[in-house]
Amino acid sequence: MMKFWKSPAFWTATIAILAYWDDEALNGGWVYDDAGSVIKNVVVNGQVPWKEAFTRDYWGSPMAEEQSHKSFRPITTLSLKANYVHGMKYAEKDAKYPPTYWFHVVNVLLHGLVTALITRATSFVFVNDVVSQLIVGFLFGLHPVHAEVVSNITSRGEMLMSIFHLIAFLSFASCIQKEKGGEAQQFGISSFLGIYIIPWVFMTLSLFSKEQGATTLITLVLYDFLQHHGKVLVLLDKLKAKDKDAWTFTFRTIFLAIQTVIVVLWRYILNGETSPDFIVEQNPAGFAEDRFTRWFSITWVYCLYIRDSIYPMYLSPDWSGLSIDLIEKVSDPRAFIVMCLWYFSGVSFWSMVVGGDSFTKKENLTQKVWDADAMKITNMAVWAFTFSPFLLSSNILVVVGLMKADRVIYLPLFGFCILENLLLKKFLMKDAQTMPMVMQTKEHWKFAAAYFLIIFQLSFFCARTHERNLSWSDSLKLWSAAYAVNPRSHHTMYNFGYELSIKRRFSEAEYVMRPIGNARVQGPSNTFVYAMVLFNLGKCDDADRLLDIAFDVIDEKRAAGGVRDTESSLARTESNLLVARAHCEKDFYETGKILYDAVQTDPSNEYAIGLATEQMKKIERYEKLHAQGT
Structure with missing residues (x-):
């Protein structure tokens, strides 16, 4: 067994933790929604017994009330409660609430754990490839878009949801891998627990940490299908031939689907007789009445998420209201970009039905840069690791209470990291594994280019993450940075103006708040x-x-x-x-x-x-x- 300090997961987690370990940030103030989720939350602050976490929403309101946000996250609430009780031991005399230090420490450690699990999960995509594990782990752990989750106490649910989601995946994938590799002689109790029970339990914990955890078992099914079958036509042919693996997969899918429905139905019943009261101001794209406007605008938001994944310079805690223009006409230049994304998604989806090599001769397939294995990993990254955990934030199934938020792509960014690593492997690191002292071939130069490219990117990520981490340590810094990126949001205008007024910078506050x-x-x-x-x-x-x-x-x-x-x-x-x-x-x-x-x-x-x-x-x-x- 590999010593823990030799494991790629250990090093990616360590670097991820160090990236956020800043004294100013760890001792930062209560910002943004922290007052509602911690200070004023009657479960967290002890005004009601801790058991009330199972009858109240994330903000402390009874789930049965019409005004409830319906965000039922008892696991996250109880973790904040434990933090609150522990933190009060270190509070100054007569302090009304605890310091933020231990809340931030826990958040940073949780991010390190998520990064370690992401690194381990990568080993089931790029098998026996330590370099890929390190690249994906470092990209994920250091990405600046995660600052909203790690540095913001309120967003802890994203990390807890991701941890349980990834544990479910690792349990499932490791058991399936043992079966396929012949390590498991027969299907026994350990396989049953690892494939059906442990994932179900952790999917439930994931859901009760953050609603997006409901799609955990969908990720497992998509991974299983793409890893071992790849195409619907191939699966159908195997079923016709009464292939044992194909029928086992079908049974497994039905079983996991039933488990998902049971837990999701339970969660839906907990909402009571009313639904969340979201308004157009929160999500203009999702609430757009015109279908063209709605679907083009929603997809444009996806494009912005992709931009942030590649170039994380336009990050803000608020994108409500007028922040993002809707696409109302096909003549809008952004409509072409949206259609390009639809085309890519369509090609990817169709390749899972009939295969990407439909019009390519079989003997030439292995000579292609983007061969069947690359297409399989691409589809896995897109559908299993990006689309599935993003589904409930996508405005496809239900209209959500936000138009765009950095936090909702915390776990889905795993898929982006896989895609970037795949591009590096296929175009720059294809025929070289190490960089020699003397460059003798074109492949050596390509490998060197990949090496310096990833070092430059990670250095940029580190600097940007540090900047975002410090912004989240102080309300004025946060809203000043938000206003610089997104000055159109009324919500941002209010918060920035309010913080300026507290500092008695009234002339600046008047200018910022004048439109509202x-x-x-x-x-x-x-x-x-x-x-x-x-x-x-x-x-x-x-x-x-x-x-x-x-x-x-x-x-x-x-x-x-x-x-x-x-x-x-x-x-x-x-x-x-x-x-x-x-x-x-x-x-x-x-x-x-x-x-x-x-x-x-x-x-x-x-x-x-x-x-x-x-x-x-x-x-x-x-x-x-x-x-x-x-």
Whole structure:
């Protein structure tokens, strides 16, 4: 047995961990959704018993409630709960919540484990090829697109889902490999456990870590089919010939399909009688009514994911709303790129039906650069390792609550890494295994080119990953970087403007938030922050005008009703708007009256209560001094 420190998985995992091991990042603040998933989550912070993780969604709301996000991830929630309890031991005295250090440490270690499992899984694609394992492992572990998952505490579910997904695959693939290699003399209890039970258990754990884990067994079936049959016509011929392996595969597929349906149906029932309340703003492409616009725009997002995989310079935590233009006409230049992707996918899919060598003479097949084995690995990378884990984020089966997000291609990037390694092997590393001191042949030069190319790419990935890792350590850095990449998103404008206002950079905040200051553009919540910015710039007339519009919008929302516009949420927004109005009120007593109204509107608004209390004390002191003066 290979010593662990000689294993490729050990080294790829170590490098992946070191890439994220930065003191500033490990001690970073709570950013983006961390407040909702950790600090305010009643399961994580201990306001309710830990068992409530099995009846509440990822954000702490009961699954039965209409307002629930329906993201049921108890495994991830409990891991955050354990982190929270452990972290409080290291919190400063009287601290309300733990430091982020141990949360980040766990995330980084989980990424290292995923990288190790990816490296091991590669050995079942490129058999007995240590170089391929290292290349795929390093590409995956160091890719900058993963920073949103590794550096963001909230995204831990992606890694837990991937770990269980990969363990299921390794159990399945190793047992199948032993059977095909003759190591297993007969189908026994160990084979049954490794092929049917362990994958099913870990698929369930994967699903309850993140919803995308539901496709775990689909990945297994696609791998099994492509590795041992390759084409539908070949499988049908084997079935007609009553080939034992073909019939065993068919039975295995049916069995795994039934297991998937059982778990997915169970998960669906847990949603209760309501579905997630997603809105067009979150995913304009997915919600587009015109079919042409919908499918071309959705596929264009896939093209952007491919771009990010190759050239990860346009990464952002938010792509909602107007961030990505929809494709509404065939004359749009992007439509051609979309059709090219469809063509490639169609060719790949058709090759799994009849074979890629349909129009090639059999005797010439081995002379082709892209032979049957290369086509098999290509299809495996595309369908088993990219499409399958991406399926539930693709907007194909269901419309999801996001248009584009770096985190959803965490595990699917495995397929991209396989494809890149295959290209290197076929075009640059085909006839050489090592780089000699003296270049004697063209193959040696090609190998050297591949070597320096991968070193350059990994160096670039390291630098970019470090940059993204630091961005996720601080809210202002995160949204500043996001705004630089995607200044069209209203959500990004709000968050960047808010962070600037906290730093009292009001002029910059006003410029950033100006397009969303009107409540009819993005809702009244944005108007509150923008009005406070205007107050600090001495522009109360503009603030009052926008506040009037915001109050009208609240009245309209209250009359219309809806899952999102609950009375409690509208009351909080209205209370905040009253606070903003109070700041711009010049009359001493009128300010107190408005703040009193703010508290009456939402008695749970601690911000309004604090300001109202302070104002009442000022009035009392003023009246006392006035009485003494008279």
